[in-house]
Amino acid sequence: MRKQLVVLCLLLVFSLGRTGSVQAQSADAKALLEQSAKAMGGMQALRSLKNQVVESEGKQFDSSSTPRPGGATRQISTFRYTLTRDLIQPRLKLEWEGKSLGARDDVRFVEIIDGPVGLLQEGGAGGKQSRLHPARLATRLREEKRVGAKIILVALGQKILKRLPDADLDGKRYQVVAFQDSGDEFRIYLDSTTHLPAQVEILEDDPLEGDSRYTLRYSDWRKVDGVMIPFGLRLELNGKPLQEEQIKSVRNNVSLAPDAFSVPESIRNQKPDAKPIASQWLLRRVAGNVSYQDLGRNPPVEFIQIADSVYQIQGSSHNTIIIEMRDHLVAVEGPLYEERSYPVVKAIKERFPNKPIRYVIPTHHHLDHSGGIRGFMAEGAIVVVPFIAENFYARVAKAPHTLRPDSLERNRRAVVIESYGGGHRVLTDGNRQIEIWPLPTSHAEDFQVIYLPREKILIEADHVSPRKGQVRSAPVVKELVDGIDKLRLDVTTVAGIHGDTAPMQAVRAAAQGGTQ
Numbered sequence: 001m002r003k004q005l006v007v008l009c010l011l012l013v014f015s016l017g018r019t020g021s022v023q024a025q026s027a028d029a030k031a032l033l034e035q036s037a038k039a040m041g042g043m044q045a046l047r048s049l050k051n052q053v054v055e056s057e058g059k060q061f062d063s064s065s066t067p068r069p070g071g072a073t074r075q076i077s078t079f080r081y082t083l084t085r086d087l088i089q090p091r092l093k094l095e096w097e098g099k100s101l102g103a104r105d106d107v108r109f110v111e112i113i114d115g116p117v118g119l120l121q122e123g124g125a126g127g128k129q130s131r132l133h134p135a136r137l138a139t140r141l142r143e144e145k146r147v148g149a150k151i152i153l154v155a156l157g158q159k160i161l162k163r164l165p166d167a168d169l170d171g172k173r174y175q176v177v178a179f180q181d182s183g184d185e186f187r188i189y190l191d192s193t194t195h196l197p198a199q200v201e202i203l204e205d206d207p208l209e210g211d212s213r214y215t216l217r218y219s220d221w222r223k224v225d226g227v228m229i230p231f232g233l234r235l236e237l238n239g240k241p242l243q244e245e246q247i248k249s250v251r252n253n254v255s256l257a258p259d260a261f262s263v264p265e266s267i268r269n270q271k272p273d274a275k276p277i278a279s280q281w282l283l284r285r286v287a288g289n290v291s292y293q294d295l296g297r298n299p300p301v302e303f304i305q306i307a308d309s310v311y312q313i314q315g316s317s318h319n320t321i322i323i324e325m326r327d328h329l330v331a332v333e334g335p336l337y338e339e340r341s342y343p344v345v346k347a348i349k350e351r352f353p354n355k356p357i358r359y360v361i362p363t364h365h366h367l368d369h370s371g372g373i374r375g376f377m378a379e380g381a382i383v384v385v386p387f388i389a390e391n392f393y394a395r396v397a398k399a400p401h402t403l404r405p406d407s408l409e410r411n412r413r414a415v416v417i418e419s420y421g422g423g424h425r426v427l428t429d430g431n432r433q434i435e436i437w438p439l440p441t442s443h444a445e446d447f448q449v450i451y452l453p454r455e456k457i458l459i460e461a462d463h464v465s466p467r468k469g470q471v472r473s474a475p476v477v478k479e480l481v482d483g484i485d486k487l488r489l490d491v492t493t494v495a496g497i498h499g500d501t502a503p504m505q506a507v508r509a510a511a512q513g514g515t516q
């Protein structure tokens with residue numbers, strides 16, 4: 001059984017009521033910030049803070065890579081850290097110890113940032129050192145701007161401030177002051193009773209959620225050295241928690257060793273090789289201990305032919321697979337984000353100028369696997385998913401991306417989502433057949449595998465991830481193999497969304513506990 005949903009993307013135009021001239025707004029906003037500075041202990045006390053050593057602990061959450069599309073947010077880790085920050089210059093040292101709750105390895109690292117360069121040491125003492133990814137550095141320094149002890153001074157340092165309409169949060173009234181910094185809009189919510197900042201939103205694009213509010217909420221204010229400091233911190237994306245922490249101790253103006261923020265010459269001399277895109281997406285990837293390396297880079301788009309008219313598009317951490325039909329193309333997976341899907345779609349169009357991409361089949365809804373699907377939606381590709389994932393993709397199709405317009409935002413059109421259930425779905429051109437089978441696993445309930453009966457190739461994501469014919473043994477490999485056997489699919493080769501291809505024998509061996 002199947003059904004089609006047509007999602008119309010309406011262009012919504014918001015107009016913010018203009019209240020007075022820019023200068024008057026700025027003066028008004030400035031007065032509110034000065035009032036807040038006073039509540040925090042006064043400008044002088046705030047300015048007297050030169051550095052800070054913070055010890056904290058907390059939990060991280062994930063609302064994207066959940067088993068069910070749109071499922072409940074779940075906790076993924078506990079962590080503790082020591083952060084030494086310079087409050088005058090962009091320098092910090094972050095020593096992080098995270099414990100994963102799932103099967104993933106623990107996340108332990110040290111980051112040292114000294115202005116434009118940073119060091120990343122992964123693992124424990126003596127771990128591998130590398131240059132900190134420019135986007136990770138930019139993201140960390142952006143977070144530093146909204147540190148409790150600093151945000152009011154950062155805001156008062158802006159040339160242009162905006163007063164936005166007051167907001168109600170949980171029944172309380174807040175005054176809202178906004179400013180632009182390095183292309184991002186910051187919005188400070190000031191408690192109209194205590195005058196302390198309650199939260200700071202950064203507006204940014206998310207590949208799936210579109211225009212997003214990335215919020216840091218402050219609580220548990222305590223006076224340290226004459227300055228009010230929030231000891232409770234909570235990060236949210238569009239209201240869903242990402243991280244919650246309780247600060248254990250704050251020490252101000254400690255005497256730091258002269259080399260507290262020093263980055264070795266060998267790392268300092270390496271050329272930055274990615275754009276410094278500040279993004280919550282990256283921090284979510286770090287929290288999940290998964291790759292973000294290609295953000296801000298332009299990896300190649302490589303067509304690897306794996307069978308007659310079947311191409312695995314490699315070059316990045318996640319592949320797209322193209323199946324050439326008589327008069328159209330079928331794509332499996334639109335992963336990552338627009339910065340990857342745009343060059344991939346462009347390369348596909350150049351290679352097959354007369355064949356439109358008629359279908360796109362996502363393997364599952366996780367952010368890194370579906371984040372580039374809008375690039376395929378913009379081409380008019382029909383999205384084929386199990387019933388359970390229909391609403392998820394409808395939301396992805398509808399989400400406005402006005403802050404950083406992507407392909408679909410620039411080329412708004414109706415998106416067709418074809419959902420199915422009660423068996424498998426077959427796509428055919430009269431000659432070749434493509435079978436799409438739902439195969440729910442503990443990894444994702446909307447997981448589907450794509451089977452090409454003529455070549456006996458099975459396309460899958462995240463369970464096998466073959467590298468040069470090798471498959472690493474893991475419990476999820478067995479889950480996949482059991483699923484394939486239950487569906488009675490006669491598979492010779494598994495093609496991964498990660499990695500390349502492997503013979504089914506190697507997959508079976510890995511499922512038994514060995515690698516082959």
Ligand SMILES: [Zn+2]
Nearest residue numbers: 366369443462
């Ligand atoms: Zn996944």
